[in-house]
Amino acid sequence: MDYVENRMAQEAAKPTPSPEVQTIATPINLILVSLLIYVLYRSLSPSKSAPLPLAPAPVVFRTFTPPTLLPYNGTSDMPVYLAVRGRVFDVTSGRNFYGPGGPYENFAGRDASRGLACGSFDEEMLTKDLQGPLDTLDGLGDEEMEAMRGWEERFEEKYLVVGRLVAVGDEEKQGNGE
Amino acid sequence: MGLDNMMLKLDETVTGIFAEWDIYTTTITVIIITFFAYQIFTSRDPDAHPMLLARQAQASPVRQPGESAVFRSHSAPHGIPLNSGLNIKDPGDSKWARGRDGDLRDVWRRVISGGLDRDGKETGELGSIMTVMGTENIIKHDLADITRQINLIGQHIKENGGNNVAIYLPNSIEFLATLFACAFYDLTAILVPYDQSTEDIISLLHKSKADSVIAAVGSFPFDVVTKSYPDLQQLIWVVDEGSRHMDWNEVPKGTGGAVNVSTWSEIIQDQESNAGAELPAVERTSELKNIIGFWPSGEMIRYTHANLIAGIAGQLTSVPTTQRITNADLFLPADSLTTLYPLVLTLSALFSNATVALNSVAGRTPDIVMATQGIAPTIIVASSATLVKTHSETSDKMNSSMYRLVHWFQTRSLVVHGVMPLATIFSRLFDNLRPIIGTMPGKLRLIFTSSQAGSDSTPLSTETLQDLRIYLGARIIYALTAPKVAGAVTQTSIYDYRGDTGTEKCSHFGVPVTSVEIFCRDTKEQKTTDEAPAGEIIARGPAVVGGEASIGVVGKIQADHTLALL
Numbered sequence: 001m002d003y004v005e006n007r008m009a010q011e012a013a014k015p016t017p018s019p020e021v022q023t024i025a026t027p028i029n030l031i032l033v034s035l036l037i038y039v040l041y042r043s044l045s046p047s048k049s050a051p052l053p054l055a056p057a058p059v060v061f062r063t064f065t066p067p068t069l070l071p072y073n074g075t076s077d078m079p080v081y082l083a084v085r086g087r088v089f090d091v092t093s094g095r096n097f098y099g100p101g102g103p104y105e106n107f108a109g110r111d112a113s114r115g116l117a118c119g120s121f122d123e124e125m126l127t128k129d130l131q132g133p134l135d136t137l138d139g140l141g142d143e144e145m146e147a148m149r150g151w152e153e154r155f156e157e158k159y160l161v162v163g164r165l166v167a168v169g170d171e172e173k174q175g176n177g178e
Numbered sequence: 179m180g181l182d183n184m185m186l187k188l189d190e191t192v193t194g195i196f197a198e199w200d201i202y203t204t205t206i207t208v209i210i211i212t213f214f215a216y217q218i219f220t221s222r223d224p225d226a227h228p229m230l231l232a233r234q235a236q237a238s239p240v241r242q243p244g245e246s247a248v249f250r251s252h253s254a255p256h257g258i259p260l261n262s263g264l265n266i267k268d269p270g271d272s273k274w275a276r277g278r279d280g281d282l283r284d285v286w287r288r289v290i291s292g293g294l295d296r297d298g299k300e301t302g303e304l305g306s307i308m309t310v311m312g313t314e315n316i317i318k319h320d321l322a323d324i325t326r327q328i329n330l331i332g333q334h335i336k337e338n339g340g341n342n343v344a345i346y347l348p349n350s351i352e353f354l355a356t357l358f359a360c361a362f363y364d365l366t367a368i369l370v371p372y373d374q375s376t377e378d379i380i381s382l383l384h385k386s387k388a389d390s391v392i393a394a395v396g397s398f399p400f401d402v403v404t405k406s407y408p409d410l411q412q413l414i415w416v417v418d419e420g421s422r423h424m425d426w427n428e429v430p431k432g433t434g435g436a437v438n439v440s441t442w443s444e445i446i447q448d449q450e451s452n453a454g455a456e457l458p459a460v461e462r463t464s465e466l467k468n469i470i471g472f473w474p475s476g477e478m479i480r481y482t483h484a485n486l487i488a489g490i491a492g493q494l495t496s497v498p499t500t501q502r503i504t505n506a507d508l509f510l511p512a513d514s515l516t517t518l519y520p521l522v523l524t525l526s527a528l529f530s531n532a533t534v535a536l537n538s539v540a541g542r543t544p545d546i547v548m549a550t551q552g553i554a555p556t557i558i559v560a561s562s563a564t565l566v567k568t569h570s571e572t573s574d575k576m577n578s579s580m581y582r583l584v585h586w587f588q589t590r591s592l593v594v595h596g597v598m599p600l601a602t603i604f605s606r607l608f609d610n611l612r613p614i615i616g617t618m619p620g621k622l623r624l625i626f627t628s629s630q631a632g633s634d635s636t637p638l639s640t641e642t643l644q645d646l647r648i649y650l651g652a653r654i655i656y657a658l659t660a661p662k663v664a665g666a667v668t669q670t671s672i673y674d675y676r677g678d679t680g681t682e683k684c685s686h687f688g689v690p691v692t693s694v695e696i697f698c699r700d701t702k703e704q705k706t707t708d709e710a711p712a713g714e715i716i717a718r719g720p721a722v723v724g725g726e727a728s729i730g731v732v733g734k735i736q737a738d739h740t741l742a743l744l
Contacts, residue, residue: 007189011193011197024202026195026198026200026203027195027198028195028196028198028199028203029198029200029202029203029206031195032203032206032207032210033206035210036206036209036210036213039210039213039214040213043213043217044590046594047594051232051737052229052232052233052737052738054709054737055233055237057708057709058237058238058239058240058241058246058247059239059240059241060240060241060242060243061240061241061242061243062243160239160240161240162240
């Protein structure tokens with residue numbers, strides 16, 4: 001309170017400035033004018049709209065052969081692909097099932113048609129010879145083909161078709177439109 | 179002690195500054211506060227959220243090598259089929275049945291039955307069709323009478339063995355009636371562009387193999403045409419009221435004796451008044467004939483009814499629901515109906531039970547004021563050449579510096595705030611310089627305009643479109659049309675007022691309509707990379723003749739997924 005009283009007495013003792021000394025360009029005026037100019041500049045200058053980040057680039061549809069499909073089994077940061085009846089599906093979103101350590105990991109990077117038809121994940125469902133022709137699915141009855149079609153439909157709804165699978169040496173042949 | 183001194187000095191400085199508060203300081207403070215208050219009270223929400231404008235089409239997740247991803251409108255996303263029809267349910271169908279696509283006959287049936295609400299019950303909203311003659315004379319047509327004309331004309335042509343009917347008329351009710359008559363009575367309609375030289379008409383008739391012609395009287399020399407085109411079998415003159423007393427059936431001696439000449443009004447009056455009141459019944463299995471259109475390049479394209487209906491369906495669904503054509507709208511095509519885009523829009527307006535006004539001057543004059551006189555349209559279709567002319571005339575008139583300031587503020591409201599500018603006291607000062615569209619200013623709310631791909635018609639730049647929105651006070655939709663696609667290939671969003679998109683010469687063309695999907699195919703110069711699709715534009719869908727066709731131009735898809743031509 002002491003301090004306040006002293007300050008007030010100090011200010012009161014100052015002489016009032018005579019009118020002719022007053023100028024427009026007092027510091028407070030200059031501060032406020034610069035504030036006004038800044039506000040006008042910010043609101044009237046054209047503002048760039050923030051662009052959305054680019055969507056992920058679309059995957060290019062590829063023709064795979066069994067050897068080139070094999071690396072896509074989820075190891076070393078690769079996406080997980082599997083093939084059903086000549087169509088390659090990107091099942092990376094189902095990594096827990098088809099990726100490494102999952103129950104169906106044998107299907108990753110391979111032709112899973114026979115395995116899905118018979119409902120088995122054994123090694124013997126996969127084609128052994130990667131350089132040979134594709135599994136022609138002979139020896140499978142109607143029930144198994146039904147089951148495989150059911151699986152294929154489910155895959156079509158959940159996963160994206162990113163390529164087609166042909167045997168080694170058949171890359172140049174045109175596919176059947178899929 | 180040091181801190182005490184510093185605080186004392188600080189106190190003295192701050193008090194000293196504020197001690198010099200005077201009247202000017204108060205003024206400046208009031209100005210700052212008023213500015214903030216004005217910004218808050220006059221701020222308006224943008225018409226479309228900027229995030230929606232930043233990504234307007236959907237790209238497919240997979241692309242074929244050598245091509246780009248396939249782009250579709252958000253209203254027809256990947257995974258569901260493209261919008262191909264009008265969802266027509268016949269009486270007797272269950273409410274949950276999926277309607278059929280329909281054809282032009284169903285468009286006319288919807289016109290005479292009135293609007294349907296969501297449950298399929300009739301709402302009783304009937305549109306109407308008017309012909310505007312000059313500024314004083316507006317004729318409203320009775321829909322039952324037009325149905326009668328459709329029936330009688332169709333039966334007459336069919337009975338006389340006609341198959342390919344060439345329509346050489348300006349925009350008029352007879353044009354629409356003949357088009358629907360060809361749909362109901364299984365005839366091929368040939369839309370011949372109006373106002374051409376005789377040699378051009380003859381070559382077009384040869385190309386399309388027309389055997390009947392419906393023409394406005396005096397529009398082409400009868401003897402020259404019959405001599406050069408002997409395949410002509412029937413000719414129906416459309417005579418205006420003033421000349422009906424003359425005998426137009428008289429064929430000059432020595433000319434075309436094999437041609438069956440009659441007039442429209444005679445065909446209608448010769449029958450009893452209750453003949454032709456009923457349209458042929460609904461039959462879903464008949465194979466309909468095509469509709470042949472000609473493009474300015476001379477190309478002749480055969481459109482099926484399915485193509486046209488898909489074009490109409492695309493137009494009906496590509497505009498947000500609140501802005502669609504409704505019963506309360508007055509639609510005026512200010513461009514010739516032989517161009518396919520105005521025709522598809524006119525049919526969409528008829529299907530939406532709007533009031534459609536026809537003006538026979540439309541398409542023959544580039545002056546928009548003359549094409550819209552006598553009536554107050556809310557939606558018009560104009561060619562880009564007409565709009566370019568309007569823009570250059572208006573900007574020449576309105577170039578005072580006072581107006582430039584007003585224009586700058588209105589452009590800011592359009593581009594920065596994303597709303598259509600309001601009419602203020604300052605802008606009303608210049609109202610008499612604006613182009614007068616229709617009899618009541620302020621009614622016009624939407625303008626459809628198009629540019630044809632590959633032709634050298636004048637493109638509209640982004641700046642021109644912005645200026646036109648301000649001059650005319652209406653929103654503008656800019657479409658890209660191509661010969662092989664019925665309706666538009668791509669169209670800008672109705673709320674897209676941005677200024678920094680497209681190339682300098684030409685605005686961007688927006689996103690595909692819901693009945694078309696587009697992709698880019700690599701050419702030698704333009705290849706698609708992971709970031710930027712570019713190449714020759716190919717369109718696919720039910721509105722494309724043959725299912726898939728190239729537009730004929732090279733373009734690129736920008737970051738906001740709109741199409742820009744290169």
